[in-house]
Amino acid sequence: MSGAELGALFLHFLSISVFATGGALALASDMHRYVVDEHAYISHTQFVNSIALAQAAPGPNILFVTVMGWQIAGIQGALATTVGLSLPALVFPMLVSRLGRMAQFDRLLQALKRGLGPVAMGLMASTCFLLLRDAPGVWKGAAISAVTLALLAATRIPPVLLIVAFGALGALIDW
Amino acid sequence: MAPKLPPSADATALRAPASAFELFTAFAWISLRSFGGALAFVERTVVRDKRWLSAEDFLGVYAIGQVLPGPTGMSFCVLLGDRFFGLRGALAALGGFLLIPGALVLAIASLFQQFQHLPQVQGALHGMGAASVGLIIITALRMARTLRGQRVGIAVALLAFAAVALARLPVSTVVLTLGVASVAWAWRVAR
Numbered sequence: 001m002s003g004a005e006l007g008a009l010f011l012h013f014l015s016i017s018v019f020a021t022g023g024a025l026a027l028a029s030d031m032h033r034y035v036v037d038e039h040a041y042i043s044h045t046q047f048v049n050s051i052a053l054a055q056a057a058p059g060p061n062i063l064f065v066t067v068m069g070w071q072i073a074g075i076q077g078a079l080a081t082t083v084g085l086s087l088p089a090l091v092f093p094m095l096v097s098r099l100g101r102m103a104q105f106d107r108l109l110q111a112l113k114r115g116l117g118p119v120a121m122g123l124m125a126s127t128c129f130l131l132l133r134d135a136p137g138v139w140k141g142a143a144i145s146a147v148t149l150a151l152l153a154a155t156r157i158p159p160v161l162l163i164v165a166f167g168a169l170g171a172l173i174d175w
Numbered sequence: 176m177a178p179k180l181p182p183s184a185d186a187t188a189l190r191a192p193a194s195a196f197e198l199f200t201a202f203a204w205i206s207l208r209s210f211g212g213a214l215a216f217v218e219r220t221v222v223r224d225k226r227w228l229s230a231e232d233f234l235g236v237y238a239i240g241q242v243l244p245g246p247t248g249m250s251f252c253v254l255l256g257d258r259f260f261g262l263r264g265a266l267a268a269l270g271g272f273l274l275i276p277g278a279l280v281l282a283i284a285s286l287f288q289q290f291q292h293l294p295q296v297q298g299a300l301h302g303m304g305a306a307s308v309g310l311i312i313i314t315a316l317r318m319a320r321t322l323r324g325q326r327v328g329i330a331v332a333l334l335a336f337a338a339v340a341l342a343r344l345p346v347s348t349v350v351l352t353l354g355v356a357s358v359a360w361a362w363r364v365a366r
Contacts, residue, residue, distance in 0.1 A: 018244040019350040025311060029339055030346040045304075050284070052303035055310065057283050058207045059276025062246050066277050067284045078281060082273065089245030090265060093253040096243060110365045112242035115358030117321065118328040119350060122335025124315040129340040131308045141305040148309025153316075163306045170302020171295040 001041075001073040006080050009035075009072065013065065013084030021116040024062045024085065025051075026123035029130045031068065041072040044134045056163045138175060189226050195260045195267035201225060202252055202271030207279075217251065227255065248272065331357045 001009075012034050016027050028051070035041045042050075050071060054064035062085070069081030135141060144166050151157055192198050205216045214237075222233050236258075240250035249269060256268030290296045322328045334353055338344045 016346055017246065019346050019354075020244065020246045021242070021350070021354070023314075024246045025314070027346060033343065033345070045300075048304040048307070049287075049300050051311075052300060052307040053284050053287065054280055055307050056303055057276070057280040058209070059280055060206055060209060060248050060272065062248065063273070063277055063280045066273075067280055070281055070284060078277075082277065085246065086249055086269065086273065087245075089243075089249030090253050090269060092243045092245055093240070093250050094257055094262065094265060096239065097254065097257050107362065107365050109238060109242060111358050111362035113238065113361075114328075114365070115331075115361035116242060116350075116354055117318075118325070118331035119335045119354045119357060121315070121318050121322060121328075121332040122337075123339055123346060123349075124311075124318055125332070125336045126340035128308075128312050128315050129336070131311065135305075135308065138301070141301060141308075144302055144305035145309040145312070148306040149313050152310060152313045159310045163303050163310070166306035167299040167303040170305070171299040173298060173302075175298055175301055 001077065005039075006073060006076055009041075009069070009077065010080040010084045013069075013081045014087055017085045017088045020085075020088075021120040021123075023120070023124070024065060025127055026120050027127075028064075029123065029126040031065070032130055032134075035068065035072060042068070045136070046071050048131065048135075052163065052167075056160060056167060140173065140175060144170070189229060191259050192225065192227060192264075195256070195263045198256050198259070198264055199267040199271035202268045203275045204271075206272045206276045214248075217248075221255065227259070327357075327360060 013031075016030050017024075020027055032044075032047055036044055036047050047068065050067035051061075051064045053067050054061050057063070063082075065081040065085050066078045069077035069079070071077070073080070135145075148159075148162050148166065151162060152159060192201070201220055205220050209216045218233060221227050222230050228236065236254050237247075237251055240247045240254055243250045249272065252268035252272045253265040256264035256266070258264070260267065287296060287300065291300075319332075322332060331353060335349055338349045338353065339346060
């Protein structure tokens with residue numbers, strides 16, 4: 001991957017991070033558009049794998065962008081996506097701390113939360129839509145998704161246990 | 176609630192981290208124990224074990240992290256680290272949150288890649304990916320529950336979905352138009 005492409009990748013993750021309202025997974029549909037649909041850096045399967053690995057491994061889910069960058073261009077790619085996503089989270093809190101208590105800060109906070117919450121919801125739904133739409137038409141995969149969904153809704157099983165268990169099951173069955 | 180709050184009523188019980196390094200190790204430990212949602216571990220460590228923030232301050236700082244641009248967990252690390260040691264503290268907390276778990280997840284990913292020619296490894300990734308999809312859908316459904324009864328909120332969520340998923344518009348366009356309009360509306364109705 002050329003330096004220019006790497007720089008563009010960094011800038012793309014930097015720019016979308018500014019719009020992360022409610023988790024990086026809400027941004028997944030936009031990342032998919034860039035790295036899979038537009039530039040074909042990785043396949044849809046690789047994209048889903050990076051989410052799955054980050055959820056199964058210790059650490060925050062947000063590290064799926066690290067795995068994604070690594071699949072695109074090794075360590076340099078991992079740094080480009082991760083640092084790009086992290087920079088706004090470093091800059092804006094520092095700024096806000098220094099601006100101090102502005103007039104009507106509480107009201108602004110409430111407005112941002114109430115106003116951006118539904119947008120985050122719509123973005124999250126887009127991510128779900130994309131993952132379902134591009135899922136390979138394998139009924140076993142759909143069944144695993146459905147069973148995971150039902151178990152998480154009905155029980156208090158930690159999600160990571162289900163991911164590891166279905167990983168083990170996936171290794172054993174014939175796809 | 177603004178950051179840099181004056182000491183709260185129970186300040187006698189609170190303490191500051193001894194060094195930026197303590198912030199690094201605390202957040203590395205939080206991060207390594209959290210599979211996915213880190214919030215519960217963050218609260219336990221920061222409020223109950225370390226006593227760096229009161230429960231009330233924690234919610235205030237977390238709320239600010241949620242609405243600031245950038246992922247919430249990272250913003251929270253920076254707000255907390257910055258409060259005690261400025262930029263050095265912010266970098267220490269954020270580094271603790273990302274560095275060791277990041278190296279670990281890359282080690283796991285490269286292990287999978289090395290053995291990806293094995294059908295079992297392919298199968299395991301398929302299984303994990305499918306389970307992840309189930310997890311993401313339930314997260315979205317739980318988010319959706321908070322919109323119950325909010326007619327404007329539901330309309331905004333549907334519009335955002337239509338714009339990003341169906342019309343394939345960039346997230347930035349949607350947040351800058353719909354997001355700004357939605358916040359302006361919420362600002363007007365907030366009192």
